[in-house]
Amino acid sequence: MIVAANWKMNPTLDQAGVLATALTTHTFANVTRVLFAPHPYLVPMSVRLSDSGVRIGGQDCHFADDGAYTGDVSATMLRDCGASMVLLGHSERRSAHGETSHLVAQKVRAARAQQLQVMLCVGETKAERDHGQAEQVVIDQLQASIPSDMDAKHLTIAYEPVWAIGTGAVASPDDIATIHALISAVLTEKYGADNLPPILYGGSVNANNAADIFAIPKVDGALVGGASLDAEAFAAICTAANQISP
Ligand code: PGA
Numbered sequence: 001m002i003v004a005a006n007w008k009m010n011p012t013l014d015q016a017g018v019l020a021t022a023l024t025t026h027t028f029a030n031v032t033r034v035l036f037a038p039h040p041y042l043v044p045m046s047v048r049l050s051d052s053g054v055r056i057g058g059q060d061c062h063f064a065d066d067g068a069y070t071g072d073v074s075a076t077m078l079r080d081c082g083a084s085m086v087l088l089g090h091s092e093r094r095s096a097h098g099e100t101s102h103l104v105a106q107k108v109r110a111a112r113a114q115q116l117q118v119m120l121c122v123g124e125t126k127a128e129r130d131h132g133q134a135e136q137v138v139i140d141q142l143q144a145s146i147p148s149d150m151d152a153k154h155l156t157i158a159y160e161p162v163w164a165i166g167t168g169a170v171a172s173p174d175d176i177a178t179i180h181a182l183i184s185a186v187l188t189e190k191y192g193a194d195n196l197p198p199i200l201y202g203g204s205v206n207a208n209n210a211a212d213i214f215a216i217p218k219v220d221g222a223l224v225g226g227a228s229l230d231a232e233a234f235a236a237i238c239t240a241a242n243q244i245s246p
Pocket of ligand 1: 160164165166202203205223224225227
């Protein structure tokens with residue numbers, strides 16, 4: 001199981017230090033924890049968490065490795081600042097920054113060129129679900145965001161229905177199971193059944209619903225936003241994941 005914290009544009013540096021201390025006080029034999037920290041916090045977090053087993057990731061990277069891109073951050077910079085992963089294609093990047101799956105694929109290539117592991121987000125909006133397009137949207141995003149030469153072992157997928165992010169409205173177990181089975185089928189075609197990347201669910205995961213979500217077939221963990229800013233809630237989610245047999 002993988003439980004990833006997506007801090008987004010939170011918290012303060014002081015609060016980040018408190019959360020990092022909490023992350024070091026627990027260990028979970030069956031859980032890989034990942035922290036997607038804001039870029040300015042990558043160095044302090046990677047120093048503080050160096051012996052904790054928590055993997056550090058950036059929340060985005062540019063498709064180019066250097067150049068005149070004011071405000072952007074390259075995959076090389078992430079790696080040099082202690083990240084071993086990067087989150088790409090998050091819906092907040094797709095919607096607020098106009099990122100297309102084509103651009104996301106370029107970023108995936110840039111990340112892989114610097115040996116970063118990639119967590120790729122896919123998921124439909126409310127309108128797309130209401131129009132019966134959820135499955136096709138996810139298929140299209142997977143096909144267009146994953147470069148053809150991408151190796152399965154460097155990839156993790158996070159299925160995050162956009163309407164479930166930060167809203168408290170978790171997708172139903174049936175809907176999660178359906179989309180995870182679909183993602184699994186698409187990736188099986190590409191990589192083979194024995195070579196599937198982990199598939200996480202994200203969208204309003206919290207301490208109360210995590211165990212039920214982890215019990216759904218083909219759910220290999222969670223990408224956690226809001227609840228990752230609460231040390232106790234995040235530890236409870238990791239505890240729930242740890243109780244799932246490997
Ligand atoms: P949420 O965010 O847990 O606050 O819904 C998840 C995410 O955006 O990754």
